[in-house]
Amino acid sequence: MPGEGSPIPIIDFKRWLKAESPKKKEQIAQELADACCRVGFAYIINHGVRDDLVQEAFAWSRKLFDLPMEEKMLAPHPPGPYIHRGYSQPGLEKVSQYVHKDGADPNAEDEELRRVQDYKESYEIGSEDFPDQPNVWLPETVLPGFREFMLRFYWQCFETAKELLRAITMGLGLSREDAESLILRRHTGLNNQLRLLHYPPIPREKLLSIEVARMPAHSDWGSITMLFQDECGGLQVEDPNKPGIFLDAEPIEGALVLNVGDLLMRWSNDTLKSTLHRVTLPPAQGGKAGEITPARYSIPYFVSPDPEVVVECLIPDEPAKYPPVVWEDYRRLRAKLMYPEGETAGTSG
Numbered sequence: 001m002p003g004e005g006s007p008i009p010i011i012d013f014k015r016w017l018k019a020e021s022p023k024k025k026e027q028i029a030q031e032l033a034d035a036c037c038r039v040g041f042a043y044i045i046n047h048g049v050r051d052d053l054v055q056e057a058f059a060w061s062r063k064l065f066d067l068p069m070e071e072k073m074l075a076p077h078p079p080g081p082y083i084h085r086g087y088s089q090p091g092l093e094k095v096s097q098y099v100h101k102d103g104a105d106p107n108a109e110d111e112e113l114r115r116v117q118d119y120k121e122s123y124e125i126g127s128e129d130f131p132d133q134p135n136v137w138l139p140e141t142v143l144p145g146f147r148e149f150m151l152r153f154y155w156q157c158f159e160t161a162k163e164l165l166r167a168i169t170m171g172l173g174l175s176r177e178d179a180e181s182l183i184l185r186r187h188t189g190l191n192n193q194l195r196l197l198h199y200p201p202i203p204r205e206k207l208l209s210i211e212v213a214r215m216p217a218h219s220d221w222g223s224i225t226m227l228f229q230d231e232c233g234g235l236q237v238e239d240p241n242k243p244g245i246f247l248d249a250e251p252i253e254g255a256l257v258l259n260v261g262d263l264l265m266r267w268s269n270d271t272l273k274s275t276l277h278r279v280t281l282p283p284a285q286g287g288k289a290g291e292i293t294p295a296r297y298s299i300p301y302f303v304s305p306d307p308e309v310v311v312e313c314l315i316p317d318e319p320a321k322y323p324p325v326v327w328e329d330y331r332r333l334r335a336k337l338m339y340p341e342g343e344t345a346g347t348s349g
């Protein structure tokens, strides 16, 4: 069975959602927090997002990316890195762990980073109640029902996200009251991001020779990420015991992949790990010359606090490893080189 022997633990979240006693809840919370401390990643089964909704989300995603380019371009990602919504065609977004250096020329840094393009396309969706990041929708006639479904899915995912956040923070030792006031209340759902991702088929050699990438190694920036992936495979997670070595995080039917982002790492003073991960060749392929790697679809849901929230060490009696940071400032710092400054979808790639 995929996942067997993997250092990424499989957690049955029904044991939290349907726990008969606070003691049982505590147990599962500790298991989850332990996975987040050791690996930063866990497979979550019985997570509470209904399977028919997940399947429908993938069906919509396929429909969206199957549209002709001119139609997808009716919902273009706005110019520059700071508003992250709408459609990005292959080559527009460049994922990396690189952070803009003060005083450096961002154009030169950007050119260097973009030598290897990410061969993927994406569509980003947020809540409708957040004017700083307005959604960019396709005209309803192009994909009738898409908008309504995606917003419903967004809020469904948030229900599970809140429970996961609750369990992780209580597993870390926070009282229920502290978990609510310090973490949950700062995550109203306003500022999450639902991302549809499509990695088109590509000759294996192009990925092997790093002529192009699917998604290079990076940590996620926010609090937690819930990832739904199709059966293709290709997600890899850095081995917690061997830096630089990446392990396959093979898809497990019905499971979502949970990972800790930079903010929970900072809040917990590095107790919780924000682990590097990437998307590359799927495992166990024949490797014949000219072989084409199949298309891959994935749907991450990034959970973040509200923009003005200050993130600082919550662990008592420990010297803070990171200075306090406002989430929106940190997001901008990480976003700066992901999209060419001032360039809009359609003028790149």
Ligand SMILES: O=C(O)CCC(=O)C(=O)O
Pocket (backbone or CB within 6 Å): 195, 197, 215, 220, 227, 229, 235, 277, 278, 279, 298, 299, 300
């Ligand atoms: O496509 C995937 O499986 C991973 C996506 C991811 O890591 C991201 O978008 O941050």
Ligand SMILES: [Fe+2]
Pocket (backbone or CB within 6 Å): 218, 219, 220, 277
């Ligand atoms: Fe990621």
